[in-house]
Amino acid sequence: MKFSQLKKKVDSSGFTSQQLGGNVPQHLEKILEIVNKINSTLVLEDVLELVLKSAIDFTYSERGFIVLLNNNEELEYKVGLNSEGQKIRKNDFYVSKSVIEDVFSSGESRFVESAQSDNKFDKSQSIFKLELQTILCSPLITGKKKIGVIYVDSKNLNRIKDKSVTDTFEILAGQAATAIKNAQLYNGQIEAYKELQKTNRELQVAKENAEKSDRLKSEFLAQMSHEIRTPIHIMLSNTELIKEELGEDVSSELNYSFNSIRMAGHRMIRTTDLIINMSEIHAKTYKPMPSRFFLGKEVLLPLYSEYSIFAKEKGLEFIFEFDSVDPELFTDRYSVFQIFSNLLDNAIKYTNKGKVVIIVGKDEKNRTKVELRDTGIGISKEYLPHIFKPFSQEDQGYSRKYEGNGLGLALVREYCRINKFDLNIESKKGEGTSISVVL
Numbered sequence: 001m002k003f004s005q006l007k008k009k010v011d012s013s014g015f016t017s018q019q020l021g022g023n024v025p026q027h028l029e030k031i032l033e034i035v036n037k038i039n040s041t042l043v044l045e046d047v048l049e050l051v052l053k054s055a056i057d058f059t060y061s062e063r064g065f066i067v068l069l070n071n072n073e074e075l076e077y078k079v080g081l082n083s084e085g086q087k088i089r090k091n092d093f094y095v096s097k098s099v100i101e102d103v104f105s106s107g108e109s110r111f112v113e114s115a116q117s118d119n120k121f122d123k124s125q126s127i128f129k130l131e132l133q134t135i136l137c138s139p140l141i142t143g144k145k146k147i148g149v150i151y152v153d154s155k156n157l158n159r160i161k162d163k164s165v166t167d168t169f170e171i172l173a174g175q176a177a178t179a180i181k182n183a184q185l186y187n188g189q190i191e192a193y194k195e196l197q198k199t200n201r202e203l204q205v206a207k208e209n210a211e212k213s214d215r216l217k218s219e220f221l222a223q224m225s226h227e228i229r230t231p232i233h234i235m236l237s238n239t240e241l242i243k244e245e246l247g248e249d250v251s252s253e254l255n256y257s258f259n260s261i262r263m264a265g266h267r268m269i270r271t272t273d274l275i276i277n278m279s280e281i282h283a284k285t286y287k288p289m290p291s292r293f294f295l296g297k298e299v300l301l302p303l304y305s306e307y308s309i310f311a312k313e314k315g316l317e318f319i320f321e322f323d324s325v326d327p328e329l330f331t332d333r334y335s336v337f338q339i340f341s342n343l344l345d346n347a348i349k350y351t352n353k354g355k356v357v358i359i360v361g362k363d364e365k366n367r368t369k370v371e372l373r374d375t376g377i378g379i380s381k382e383y384l385p386h387i388f389k390p391f392s393q394e395d396q397g398y399s400r401k402y403e404g405n406g407l408g409l410a411l412v413r414e415y416c417r418i419n420k421f422d423l424n425i426e427s428k429k430g431e432g433t434s435i436s437v438v439l
Helices: 003-011 024-038 043-057 095-107 124-128 163-208 209-249 250-285 295-313 333-349 408-419
Strands: 063-069 076-082 109-113 134-142 144-156 290-294 317-322 328-331 356-362 368-374 422-428 433-439
Touching: 003 109, 003 209, 043 144, 043 163, 076 095, 076 144, 076 328, 095 109, 095 134, 095 317, 109 333, 134 163, 134 328, 163 209, 209 250, 250 328, 250 408, 290 295, 295 317, 295 356, 295 368, 328 333, 328 408, 333 356, 333 368, 333 408, 333 433, 356 433, 408 422
Parallel strands: 317 356
Antiparallel strands: 063 076, 063 144, 109 134, 134 144, 290 328, 356 368, 368 433, 422 433
């Protein structure tokens, strides 16, 4: 249940605050206060502690924990608090893991009252050892992706069957998921920015005056990335919040406006990322970080899922063909992801009708080969030799038909060079393009 739905239900019930137990209005006011606070900060630690402390307070619980998915897609302890607001060490994270795992896998909340006398928990050593009576646990879901779980418990027998408590707890979990996801994106950007600053300081000592201009340019662009991305993420987050609150009252015209804001925001973020990435390549500050990962499961399938939305909006047929076993790679994952992200972005952008196809197979030397084919506008024979030149596009000037800055293919070539991939392109004006990457 959304915050607006619960408030409407209470307002129209006709009951007084005393008849409702005196808690519903306070819960609504508390949720509104929490929502405003968690959407005004992008510091992950602050968001987690604020959400958890609020959940403990209004449920009269004794402890609470938040666990989130890590990079290995495993639930990991992030923060724990007691009713006094004191942090609980990770080593003391002892809870009913069966409840947490059930809530995460099912994507549905679970509220337990009188756990000691409930036969369902006869085999739960943690519940009986901790003498737990009350447990509230909800999944943290943003969009359609589950990112973790929020959990509180108590040895006392609290009244949680009151829907004002359970509904409020679920509302808090929903708003918390969005805030946590935004904070994670922000923290990643901060870490990248710190790393770039460190690199720039090293360059200042080692480089001559001519090279210092590249360092200053990179530092400026990184700062602009931080200054641009942070307010954009806040605007997009609050726009989605407004859209969710409106629910079914969103007209087609307003829905179009929401989609336009979302598309424009992502376009600005993508442009910023492309400029920063190219700056790192030119300044030779990009450091590949080899790791093991599966090409299909961890790179191509997530991209296919993401770009399916854009293909559907354009009425394109989007096909993914896998003709081999999912290859496990040991190379720089970020640049590999960027290679196929830029290629897919171009394929869908420059295809107005027909289809875009991803084919994973083997070449004549039994090497893994990824081919992207489209039925788009194609590239002229005259322009083909210039496609990898930065800031270059076949259509130039303000009258050009397609958005973009001409950095996508230039970055693809540089990232292929870093990973020692073979890059081949075939295209015919008006018929489409085929680009293959051989690993």
